[in-house]
Amino acid sequence: MSVIVFVEHDAGTIKKKNFEAVHYASGIAQKMGTTVTAVILGIVDNAEIEKLGAYGAQKVLHVEDSRLDELHPRAYTSALLTAIEKEGGTIIITLNDINGRAVAPRVAANLKAGLVVGALTYPDMDKGFVIKKAVYSGKAFAYVNVTSDKKVIMLMPNTFPITETAGKTVIEKLAVDFSEKDFRIKVNEVNKVTGEVSLSDASLVVSGGRGMKGPENWYLIEDLAKELGAATACSRPVSDADWRPHHEHVGQTGGTIRPDLYIAVGISGAIQHLAGVNGSKTIVVINKDPEAPFFKAANYGVVGDAMEVLPRLTEAVRKFKQHK
Amino acid sequence: MKILVCISQVPDTSTKVVLKGNDTTIESAGVSYIINPYDEWYALIRAIELKESGVASDVDLVTVGKANTEPVIRKALALGGDKAIRIDAESTDPYLTAVYIAEYAKSMDYDLILCGKESIDYNNGSVGSMLAALLDMDYIGFATEIKTEGNTAVVKREIEGGEETDSCKFPLVISCQKGVAEARIANMRGIMAARTRPLTVVTPAVDDALTSILSYELPPAKAGVRLIDPADMDELVELLHAEAKVI
Numbered sequence: 011m012s013v014i015v016f017v018e019h020d021a022g023t024i025k026k027k028n029f030e031a032v033h034y035a036s037g038i039a040q041k042m043g044t045t046v047t048a049v050i051l052g053i054v055d056n057a058e059i060e061k062l063g064a065y066g067a068q069k070v071l072h073v074e075d076s077r078l079d080e081l082h083p084r085a086y087t088s089a090l091l092t093a094i095e096k097e098g099g100t101i102i103i104t105l106n107d108i109n110g111r112a113v114a115p116r117v118a119a120n121l122k123a124g125l126v127v128g129a130l131t132y133p134d135m136d137k138g139f140v141i142k143k144a145v146y147s148g149k150a151f152a153y154v155n156v157t158s159d160k161k162v163i164m165l166m167p168n169t170f171p172i173t174e175t176a177g178k179t180v181i182e183k184l185a186v187d188f189s190e191k192d193f194r195i196k197v198n199e200v201n202k203v204t205g206e207v208s209l210s211d212a213s214l215v216v217s218g219g220r221g222m223k224g225p226e227n228w229y230l231i232e233d234l235a236k237e238l239g240a241a242t243a244c245s246r247p248v249s250d251a252d253w254r255p256h257h258e259h260v261g262q263t264g265g266t267i268r269p270d271l272y273i274a275v276g277i278s279g280a281i282q283h284l285a286g287v288n289g290s291k292t293i294v295v296i297n298k299d300p301e302a303p304f305f306k307a308a309n310y311g312v313v314g315d316a317m318e319v320l321p322r323l324t325e326a327v328r329k330f331k332q333h334k
Numbered sequence: 335m336k337i338l339v340c341i342s343q344v345p346d347t348s349t350k351v352v353l354k355g356n357d358t359t360i361e362s363a364g365v366s367y368i369i370n371p372y373d374e375w376y377a378l379i380r381a382i383e384l385k386e387s388g389v390a391s392d393v394d395l396v397t398v399g400k401a402n403t404e405p406v407i408r409k410a411l412a413l414g415g416d417k418a419i420r421i422d423a424e425s426t427d428p429y430l431t432a433v434y435i436a437e438y439a440k441s442m443d444y445d446l447i448l449c450g451k452e453s454i455d456y457n458n459g460s461v462g463s464m465l466a467a468l469l470d471m472d473y474i475g476f477a478t479e480i481k482t483e484g485n486t487a488v489v490k491r492e493i494e495g496g497e498e499t500d501s502c503k504f505p506l507v508i509s510c511q512k513g514v515a516e517a518r519i520a521n522m523r524g525i526m527a528a529r530t531r532p533l534t535v536v537t538p539a540v541d542d543a544l545t546s547i548l549s550y551e552l553p554p555a556k557a558g559v560r561l562i563d564p565a566d567m568d569e570l571v572e573l574l575h576a577e578a579k580v581i
Contacts, residue, residue, distance in 0.1 A: 020494070081493075083463065083473050108494055112475045115460035118429065119467035124544030125428055127458040140548060145456055150351040150360065151551045152456075158544040194472050195502045198488075202496035210494060214581070238581065249512070256478065256512040257492055262347050262454050263371045264512070271580040282347045288553060292578040294570070295559070305559045310573060314564030326567035330575065 012047045012069070013039040014099035016090060017062060018109050021079070022054050027105055027167040027211055029065045034165050035103040036066025037132050042101075047071060049093045049184070051078035051086060056181055063179030065172060071096070071184040077193060083112040085192035090117050092186045106164040107210060114164050123160035130169055147262040147285035166289075168213060168268055209258065212241030213270045215290075217260065219245040219283075221276020221297060221316055225253040230320040231275060237327045243267065245277045261286035276316045279304025296320070335482075335504070336392045337381045338439055339415065340449035340461065342370040342425065343399055343406040347454065357549045367403075369410050372450025375517040376510035380480055381448055382414035383515060389482050390446075392416050398425040398434050404533065411528035412520035418533045427543035428456075432464035434538040440469060445504040446487065451476055451511040459509065466507040474500055478513030 015035035017028045035046045048067040050059060053076050062070055073089045090113065094102060102117060104110040106128045118125040126141045130151070134140040138155040141163065145152045156163075209215065216235040222228065228242075235242045242258060249259035260267050262282040268289030275296045277283060284307055287293070295308035298315050305311045312319055345365045352361040369378070384390040395410050395418040397403055407418045421434045439447065447469075452459030459475075466473035478497065479490035488501045489508060520528075562570045574581045 083466070087467070108476055108492060111459050112463055112473060115428065115432075115458075115463035116467040116473065118460070119432060119464040122429070122544065125458070125460055125464075126545065127428075127460055137548070142551075143457075145550070146345070146349070146351055146360075147454055147457055148553070149349075150353070151553070152547045153549045153551070154545050155548050156545050157542075195474065195500050197498060197500055199499040200493070200496065201498070202493070206495070208495040259512065266457065271574065271578070281350065285347075292574065292580045293556075294574070307556055308559045309556065309578065310570060311559040311561045312564050312567075312570065313561065319564050319567065322565070323567040323570065326571045327581075329568070330571045330581075 011098045011100055012045045013042070013101045013103060014090070014094055014097060015046060015048045015067065015103040016110070016113065017048045017050045018105070019050065019052065019054050019058070022058060024054070024058055024061060025211060026172070027107070029061070030167060030170055030172050031103055031105050031165050032062050032065040032067050033172045034132070034170055038101060038103070039066070041132065041135060045069065047093065047097045047099065049073070049090055051089055052076065053079055059181055060179055063177045064174040066175070066177060067179050070179050070181045072181055073184050073186050080197045081109055081112060082193055082195055083116055084194070085188055086113045087116045087120060088188055088192055089184070089186045091120060093184060094121070096184070100160050102162045104162070104164050106166050110164050114162050118162040121160045121162070122158060123162045124156035124158040125162045125164070126154050126156060127164045128166040129163050130166055144266070144289060147266050148288045149285050166268065167211065168270070207239060207241040209241040209243055209265065209267060212267070214238050214240035215243050215267060215269045215271070216240045216273045216275065217243035217245070217277060218248060218275045219277030220247050222248070227317065228253070230317065234273070234320055234324045234327065237324050237331070240271075245283050274304055275320065277304060278302045279307060335384070335390045335445045336443060337384065337390045337394070338442070338444040338447045339373070339378050339381045339393065339395050340435060340447065341373045341378065341395050341397045341407065341410050342450070342453040343367050343397065343403040344370045344453050344455045347371070351552065353550050353552065357551065360550060367406055369406050370450050370453045372452065372454070372511060374410065374413070376512065376514040377448035377450050378410055378413055378415070379515035379518060380510060384482070385414065394419065396421065396435055396438060398423055398431045400424060407533060408528050409520065411531045411533070412524040413518065414524065415531070417531055419536055420533060421536050421538050423538050426547070427545045428458045428460045429464060429544045430541055432461045432468055433541050435461070436465055436468035437538060438536055439465070447471070447507040449507070449509050451509045462507050462509040471505045471507050472502050473507045474502065475509045477508045477510050480508060480510070480514055
């Protein structure tokens, strides 16, 4: 009855957030006196899969089928259900990300398992199986008790620091009896923006608002982001005006992010925007209006014109990186 | 083609969360309620567009909620839609919500079920995917564009670091976000028409919730902002490195 963790990969490379999911599963397994079985789908080298051992997976079930390199929610569910049945798993861990959202609720509905989306803590088992999660896009937190026997927990990425151990893992191939239905969705075209840090995994984010005055000034945000190795984001008015693509919009009606560092430039800090970013560990606000409400939610503030402050900050980061 | 749109009632985005009852509930007095923005701006409007362009024959709306959600459903009907179904239950657990909707939808032969990518109150984004499982339908999440070609949906969806175009034969559940449709405002004709459009109340068979919320908590107040001289960005970088330890 090991804890099952679903591990995603990006064209054969396992990302940090997936190691974090394994680490989280391992923490729960230790509390329950059991082990972790990871499930990985598609084409991945054994050398890459073996890395999961260092984060606490004693065993990995690998469904080596190239069709699974694309997201097929039904097929992923079939694979996970096969693994869960084989291992007698009652607790299933995934990430709260795009693929997790397509698969975990489907698995939960099949198992009649209670679901927690965006877990921020380990379960408190003294009070039942109680997990903290953000609600109202971060304006509040809820303590959710999962009362069913089987449980599906979707971890919020970038919640727990991870460290490698000397742990080793055993890889087993898993055969899954897929049906034709499992692959009804056809993927016609994939367009990936290369060379940029993806917003959902980014630990550093530079974000611009209306105070940037127009898309022609965005190079200032991009220069700083590049120097930091950060992702770029924006406020709703900016995305509504098509200055920036929609997927960069963070806030209550856009994406919710919780990076280590969020630098907000020319964003006043409306309650809807704060809701999407106030889980960030450190917030820097750059705004020429000293009365901007965002300063109340910030750790560090710079009252000044973004057009002047940004090049200075980019230069300061460059100097810092050189001397590090 | 028959479309079902799932509508959720949520507190207005400007709502300040206030806790009461020893932090076991969120204060509802003084809160104004709206249609969940993802459900309204994208799922509902796209369904209406598909009806206007002759692709869809029926657009039905469904919500799980008590009688106090009816003003919001009427508001949705004012934008469009032929009829609405209110499943008379509290929407607390995503599984239960999906079971109630599936129970209603299973005999209705919907070709397409649209919902928002998540509700802005509980941020679970899981009812659509659960519904697809319960109705044995396919599911595409985080859609940014929905087109139809005969019996097939052609859907652009967000993937990590980009976009993908999928096609899938109906029946299908799609969760919608920005890009799927342009928001619009109900006109007087729609508001008048909404009064006469049927709103049916369905009492669901009782089932067990699999989760419950024991209590709530507000985020801790920030210690206060430390202001940095705009001429001295080296100091900010040093603080981010040595004090905040984020770079």
